[in-house]
Amino acid sequence: MSSTPSPGKELPNEHYLNATYGIRSWLFTTDHKRIALLYLASVTFFFFIGGAFATMIRIHLLTPSGYLVTPETYNKLFTMHGVAMIFFFLIPSIPAVLGNFLIPLMIGAKDLAFPKINLLSWYIYLVGGSFVLYSFATGGLDTGWTFYTPLSSVYSNSAVTPAVIGVFINGFSSILTGLNFIVTIHTMRAPGMTWFRLPLFVWAHYATSIIFILGTPVIAITLLLAGLERMFHLGFFNPALGGDPILFQHLFWFYSHPAVYIMILPSMGVISEVIPTFARKPIFGYSFIAGSSIAIAVIGFFVWAHHMFLTGQSPYAALTFSLLSYLVAIPSAVKVFNWTATLYKGSISYDTPMLYALGFIGLFLIGGLTGLFLACLGLDIHIHDTYFVVAHFHYIMVGGAVMGYVGGLHFWWPKITGRLYPEFLARIAAVTLFVGFNLTFFPQFILGYLGMPRRYHSYPPEFQVLNVMSTAGASILALGYLLPMIYLVWSMRYGKIAGRNPWPATGLEWQTASPPMTENFDVTPEVTWEPYDYNNRPELGLPVKGGPSLTPAHGDD
Amino acid sequence: MHRTGELYGQFQTMEQQRETASLGMWIFLVTEVLFFGGMFMTYTLNRSTYPDVFGEASKSIDLTLGAINTVVLIGSSLTMAMSVWASQVGKKQLVTIFLIATLVLGSVFLGIKGVEYHQKFVEHHVPGLSFSFEPGASIATNAHAQLFFSLYFAMTGLHALHMIIGAGLLLWLIKQSMRGRFTPQYNTPVELVGLYWHFVDIVWIFLFPLLYLIDRH
Amino acid sequence: MSEHHIVSPKIYFAIFGALMLGTILTVVAAKIDLNQYFSGLNIIVALFIATCKASLVVLFFMHGKYSPKRTQLVIICSIFWLAILLFMTMSDYISRPWS
Numbered sequence: 001m002s003s004t005p006s007p008g009k010e011l012p013n014e015h016y017l018n019a020t021y022g023i024r025s026w027l028f029t030t031d032h033k034r035i036a037l038l039y040l041a042s043v044t045f046f047f048f049i050g051g052a053f054a055t056m057i058r059i060h061l062l063t064p065s066g067y068l069v070t071p072e073t074y075n076k077l078f079t080m081h082g083v084a085m086i087f088f089f090l091i092p093s094i095p096a097v098l099g100n101f102l103i104p105l106m107i108g109a110k111d112l113a114f115p116k117i118n119l120l121s122w123y124i125y126l127v128g129g130s131f132v133l134y135s136f137a138t139g140g141l142d143t144g145w146t147f148y149t150p151l152s153s154v155y156s157n158s159a160v161t162p163a164v165i166g167v168f169i170n171g172f173s174s175i176l177t178g179l180n181f182i183v184t185i186h187t188m189r190a191p192g193m194t195w196f197r198l199p200l201f202v203w204a205h206y207a208t209s210i211i212f213i214l215g216t217p218v219i220a221i222t223l224l225l226a227g228l229e230r231m232f233h234l235g236f237f238n239p240a241l242g243g244d245p246i247l248f249q250h251l252f253w254f255y256s257h258p259a260v261y262i263m264i265l266p267s268m269g270v271i272s273e274v275i276p277t278f279a280r281k282p283i284f285g286y287s288f289i290a291g292s293s294i295a296i297a298v299i300g301f302f303v304w305a306h307h308m309f310l311t312g313q314s315p316y317a318a319l320t321f322s323l324l325s326y327l328v329a330i331p332s333a334v335k336v337f338n339w340t341a342t343l344y345k346g347s348i349s350y351d352t353p354m355l356y357a358l359g360f361i362g363l364f365l366i367g368g369l370t371g372l373f374l375a376c377l378g379l380d381i382h383i384h385d386t387y388f389v390v391a392h393f394h395y396i397m398v399g400g401a402v403m404g405y406v407g408g409l410h411f412w413w414p415k416i417t418g419r420l421y422p423e424f425l426a427r428i429a430a431v432t433l434f435v436g437f438n439l440t441f442f443p444q445f446i447l448g449y450l451g452m453p454r455r456y457h458s459y460p461p462e463f464q465v466l467n468v469m470s471t472a473g474a475s476i477l478a479l480g481y482l483l484p485m486i487y488l489v490w491s492m493r494y495g496k497i498a499g500r501n502p503w504p505a506t507g508l509e510w511q512t513a514s515p516p517m518t519e520n521f522d523v524t525p526e527v528t529w530e531p532y533d534y535n536n537r538p539e540l541g542l543p544v545k546g547g548p549s550l551t552p553a554h555g556d557d
Numbered sequence: 558m559h560r561t562g563e564l565y566g567q568f569q570t571m572e573q574q575r576e577t578a579s580l581g582m583w584i585f586l587v588t589e590v591l592f593f594g595g596m597f598m599t600y601t602l603n604r605s606t607y608p609d610v611f612g613e614a615s616k617s618i619d620l621t622l623g624a625i626n627t628v629v630l631i632g633s634s635l636t637m638a639m640s641v642w643a644s645q646v647g648k649k650q651l652v653t654i655f656l657i658a659t660l661v662l663g664s665v666f667l668g669i670k671g672v673e674y675h676q677k678f679v680e681h682h683v684p685g686l687s688f689s690f691e692p693g694a695s696i697a698t699n700a701h702a703q704l705f706f707s708l709y710f711a712m713t714g715l716h717a718l719h720m721i722i723g724a725g726l727l728l729w730l731i732k733q734s735m736r737g738r739f740t741p742q743y744n745t746p747v748e749l750v751g752l753y754w755h756f757v758d759i760v761w762i763f764l765f766p767l768l769y770l771i772d773r774h
Numbered sequence: 775m776s777e778h779h780i781v782s783p784k785i786y787f788a789i790f791g792a793l794m795l796g797t798i799l800t801v802v803a804a805k806i807d808l809n810q811y812f813s814g815l816n817i818i819v820a821l822f823i824a825t826c827k828a829s830l831v832v833l834f835f836m837h838g839k840y841s842p843k844r845t846q847l848v849i850i851c852s853i854f855w856l857a858i859l860l861f862m863t864m865s866d867y868i869s870r871p872w873s
Contacts, residue, residue, distance in 0.1 A: 111567040113577045179584045186844065187577040188567070214855045217588045221595035225711065234684050234707040235700060236599055242700045247602050250863045251595050301858055305866060317866035524569070576842075583845050587852040594856045598863055605867070620801070627797050635790040638781075638835045645780045755835045759828045765797075766820035770804035774816070 009497050011418045012513040019518045030115035031518055036101035037416075038122050043093050044485075046129065049136075050084035051481065053077050058440075058474040064461045074457035075142035076158065082145025084136075087167050088129055090397055091259060093405045094266035095212075096125075096177055099205045101416060103181060105509035105516060106199045108190025108525045113183040121176040124169060131166030135159040144455065146256070149237035149248040153229040164227045171220040174262075178212025181205050190508070192527035199507050199531060200289050204269025207293035211258040211265075211300065219255035222248065246311050253304035261300045263397055264364070265293055267404025268335055271357045274411050275339050277505040278354035278552070279346025280542070282532040285338040292331035299327050309380050318377055325375035332368050336361060347549050351503070352426040356407025359434045363399025367392060370445065385455070388448025394441045406433070406484060413488060414502050418515040419495030420555030425487045433480030439473025495555050502553035504541045506532055511540075563743045575745050582749045586756050589719075593760055596715065600708050600767065607701040612772030614690065614705035617682065619673055623769040626669050627761065633662035634758040641751045644734075644744035652747065653734045659754065660727040663720055670717055674710075682706050709768055716764060719757045726750045779840035789834045796827040 016033045026034060057077050060068035069077065100118065104111055112118050135141055141163045143152040152160050185198070185206050225236045226248060235241025237248040276283040283289065305313060305321040339361055348354070370392040374380050383389065407430075414420055443466040448454075452463050459467065501510040506529075512521050529537070538544050559566040568574040604611045640655030681689045683706065690702035730750055733739065739747050800823040808815035833839040838849055867873075 109567065113567070114581060115567060175588050179581060179588070182584055183577055183581045186580055187573060213584055213588050214591055214851070217590075217592035218595045218859065221592050225596070225599060228707075228711065232685060235704050236603075236707060242603075242607065242697070242704050244602060244606070246866075247599060247863070250866065251598060251859075254595075254859055254863070301855065302862065305862075313866045314869040315871070316869040320865070519566075580845065580848070583848045587848055587855075590852040590856055591859070594859050597856075598859055601860060601864065602867060605864075624797065624801055628794065631790065631793045631797065634793075634831065634835055635786060638786045639783060642781065642783055642786065752836055755831050758835075759831050762827045762831070763821075763824050766800050766804065766817075766824050770800065770820055772816075773801075773804040774807035774809075 009499055011497055012515070012517065014517060015418070015513060015515040016518045017417075017515055028119075030111070030119050032100050032104050032112050032115065032118055033416075033516065033518075035118050035122055036097050039092060039096040039100060039125070042122070042125065042129065043089050043097060046084050046088035047093075047481075049133075050081050050089055051478065053081035053084065055474065055478065057081060058471040060457065061459070061467050062471050064459050064464055064467075066457045069457070071457040072142065075144075075455070076140035078455055079142050079144050080136055080140050083132060083141075083163060083167065085397075086145055086259070086263075087170055088125075088132065090263045090401055091174060092125060092177070093263075093401070094270065094408060095181070095205060095208055095262070096121075096173075098270065098405070098408050098412060099181065099201075099208075099266060100177070102412065102509055103184060103202055103205060104188065105415075105512065105520055106202050106507055107185065107188060107193050108508050108521065108527065109184065109188035110519045110521075110524075112180045113188055114180050117176050118180055121173040121180070124173040124176070128166045128168070128170030128173060131162045131169060133166075135161075135163035135166065138162070146249075146252060147223065147226060148252075149226055149229065149243075149245050150239065153226050154238055154240075161227060161230055164223050164230070168220055168223045168227065171216045171223075174212050174216045175220075178209035178216070181209040182213065185209075190525050190527055193508075194527075196287060196290070197527055197529075197531050198290075199269075200272035200283065200286070200293070201266075201269035203290040204265045204272070204293045207297035208262050208265045210294070210297045211262050214301070215255040215258040215262075218251055219259075222251040222255075246308065246313060249308050249311060250305065253307045254301070257304040257307060258297070258300040260393070260396065261296050263401040264404075265296060267360065267401045267408075268293065270404040270408035270411065271339060271360050272335075273505070273507065274353045274357040274407060275342050276532045276534060277411075277503050278351055278357075279343050279348050280534050280549075281342055281346040282530075282534055283338070284341035284344075285334070286531060288334050289338050292334040295331040296328060299324070299331070303328060303375075306375055306380070309377055310384050322375055322377040322380075326372065328375075329368065329372055332364075336365060336368075349552060350427075351552050351554075352421075352423060352430055353407045353411035355427060355430040355434075356403050356410065359430065360400060360403045360407065363395050363403060363434075363437065367395030367399055370395065383448055385453055386448035387444040387452045387454055390454050391441045391444035391448060394444070399437055399441070403433070403437075406481075409488070410484070411503075412509075413491070414498030414553075415509060415514050415516070417492050417495070418498055418513075419491050420498045420502060420553060421484075421491040421495055422487050422556045423554035424556050425483065426555075429480055429483040429487075432476060432483065436473050436476030436478070436480045440470050440477050441473070443467070443469045443473075491555060496553075496557070498553065501540055504552070506534060506537055506540060506542070571742070578745050578749060579752075582752050586752065589756060593712075593715070596708070596712050597763070597767075600712065603701075603704050603708065604767075604771075607704065608771075610698055610701040611705050613698075614682075614702045614709075615768060615771035616773065617680065618709070618769055619676060620769055620773065622669050622673050623765055626666050627765050629662050629666045629669070630758050630761050633659045633666065634755050636662060637751045637754045641744070641747050644739040644747045645741055647741045649734070649737050649739065652739055653731060656727055656731045656734055656747075660724060660731065663724050663727065663754075667717060667720055667724075670713065677706070677710075684710065712764055712768065716757065716760050719760070723750070723754050723757055726753065779837060781834060781837065781840070785834060789830050792830055793827050796823050796830075799823055 016031055060066045138159045141158040141160045143156050143160055185202060228234055229236050235243040237243045237245050239245055272289055303321055303325040305317060306325045309318050374392060447463055447466050452459050498514050500514055534542055543550050564571055564574060636655045636658040640652050643651035643655055677683055681687055684703045688703050690699050730746060800820055803819045808819060
């Protein structure tokens with residue numbers, strides 16, 4: 001294998017990880033990079049909790065009658081899986097870990113605009129998480145992650161109240177993160193870092209933050225009202241007392257539909273960084289990818305009632321929301337076309353992050369296109385609340401968001417830790433994940449289309465073959481998640497030194513040491529180049545046009 | 558991050574720091590608009606569903622106290638604005654005086670609010686088991702009136718909570734101001750708390766007609 | 775946006791006067807039965823006056839009039855998104871053919 005093109009093969013003497021020592025230096029840190037690592041540990045914790053519930057669900061569904069748990073426990077399992085995964089893993093995952101770590105580095109700032117608020121949002125996350133764990137530990141809740149009233153506010157006997165309080169509190173963590181990002185991107189950019197020189201990862205996070213600040217307050221107040229209703233027997237959403245349960249759903253989905261874009265947009269941002277790096281080409285249609293992020297965030301607020309086609313809402317409103325839902329396909333397709341156009345005639349190398357990125361495109365395509373099925377009012381009535389929906393949103397959230405998250409972790413791991421992971425193992429893990437994922441969720445499309453409803457603890461025997469396939473896939477998928485856990489942790493100590501810019505890539509974050517120092521840059525950088533200029537940056541170790549191609553640095557060269 | 562004087566380490570200039578803080582406050586207020594927005598949505602739907610009962614229930618609230626409170630709160634916004642002005646022109650003593658005036662008016666507002674709550678409590682208008690709108694009212698009327706009062710307490714309660722937080726911020730500002738910290742060069746905290754205080758005022762400007770002034774003719 | 779705009783106390787007191795006037799107006803308007811002329815006119819007038827008062831607070835007390843364009847955009851966004859929430863949700867309730 002060729003030698004790494006990056007200069008310097010030793011860790012810097014002082015960096016953010018060894019600048020100070022001791023537990024206090026972590027718990028009271030205001031360094032965005034350390035807070036990102038605190039988030040990394042916490043979201044990983046919730047990922048494994050949610051994953052454990054998922055495992056139990058899949059084992060239970062091995063047989064038509066279900067042999068692992070009682071129906072009541074099954075209801076709790078899928079609810080707790082959803083709550084842990086959505087509110088405590090997917091929503092904070094990329095923004096709070098990678099976004100937190102990278103946004104200041106990418107725009108050439110010393111830190112986020114409000115470092116203390118950044119730390120505060122992590123603590124709020126912990127407090128919210130503790131309430132939810134308390135709910136899980138005291139019997140769990142069985143309302144579904146959607147907390148629909150009046151089930152959640154009147155009829156459920158499970159531990160709904162602490163879970164609602166936990167999710168309510170956690171909302172403020174999201175709000176503060178979003179606020180911090182927006183203000184940082186507006187006011188903390190280095191000289192020369194104009195809006196259209198920002199990495200697309202930053203654009204994606206700007207769009208995500210718009211949803212954070214405009215959507216999250218609405219779910220916070222909605223859950224507050226539902227919680228008050230449960231605690232004091234009020235009637236906001238309880239039809240027996242004159243309230244309106246569909247109003248809860250409107251308010252809930254006003255946030256929770258855009259929240260889907262909170263999960264997928266940052267992932268798209270990761271993909272927009274990875275693809276030009278390993279295709280060694282400027283990204284195609286920069287401004288269109290940037291604009292489509294904003295468009296997805298904005299249009300995402302006009303489509304929420306497509307979750308409610310079967311609630312008894314007005315058919316005219318349903319038609320309008322159905323039509324508007326199709327509009328989201330346009331900016332999403334703009335992104336996919338631009339990524340594929342970037343690949344065209346690129347000098348592609350199939351490194352691990354690239355495998356995730358390519359996997360993302362394929363899975364997101366399936367997830368997105370089946371989303372159009374569901375946006376279609378007529379068809380949705382047929383497949384509403386079936387496994388088709390389950391498969392669709394797992395293609396977006398796991399195939400899309402989690403693929404992007406794991407791919408992004410690999411891509412920036414050398415920056416975060418200063419070390420490379422073993423490339424061969426990582427490629428195997430990426431392929432395992434892809435295969436396991438498809439085997440788990442593709443059969444669910446068929447199951448749903450054939451009519452298997454979601455959220456049931458048993459199913460007719462003719463669905464068993466596909467369910468067994470799905471469970472088999474889930475065990476492969478689990479392996480695919482454990483593998484990176486092991487070798488990434490291993491590489492923190494034993495991995496090869498990465499150097500500043502191992503791939504190499506053009507982003508500003510690659511021009512400081514790996515790991516970076518506490519203040520990110522020796523001197524505030526001045527940006528004089530255009531983004532993703534992979535053809536004209538030989539000083540980064542990139543080949544000039546017509547020159548010899550190069551191989552990225554690998555941990556097991 | 559190290560701090561030099563009033564300049565925090567992540568910023569290059571005071572101007573950048575001021576702009577950042579101000580933008581941060583505005584964005585926070587946007588989240589507040591949508592936070593209250595969910596409640597206003599619940600109010601809108603329920604009022605449009607039960608216009609008559611909402612009118613009846615609204616008449617039972619003390620209009621005089623509500624109107625006085627509106628005047629008091631707008632007055633406190635004026636004194637808050639004046640303290641921002643005083644800090645901009647460097648009249649350090651006036652800053653403190655206007656801040657104290659704002660705090661006093663805010664406390665008067667909360668006091669009057671307490672009197673109103675007490676009235677409602679005595680009248681059994683607090684939602685819950687002992688809620689009873691009017692003797693002889695039908696079960697449906699009672700339930701719908703209870704919806705009105707649930708919203709009344711939720712909305713004014715959340716508003717009052719914001720006032721209390723605001724009062725805490727004012728206390729802190731007064732302490733800083735007595736040390737002479739706010740000058741024409743550095744008065745961002747006064748300005749930001751001012752923005753917050755005016756926002757709380759705006760919420761009340763909408764709550765007053767929506768809760769107190771239904772069917773008063 | 776660099777220099778800080780200082781609003782004179784005269785303007786503050788004038789705005790305060792206008793707000794007081796608005797408060798009196800809104801109480802007086804509520805005492806008159808406007809609904810007999812046009813159904814729902816009372817609430818429309820009440821909300822119109824409240825919006826005017828709120829605008830005065832935003833523009834002058836909160837210096838919205840003198841703020842950078844970016845801040846003004848933020849203000850407009852908050853109103854726009856509140857409108858999405860209110861109008862899109864109500865669009866469902868007012869268009870139900872069975873009610």
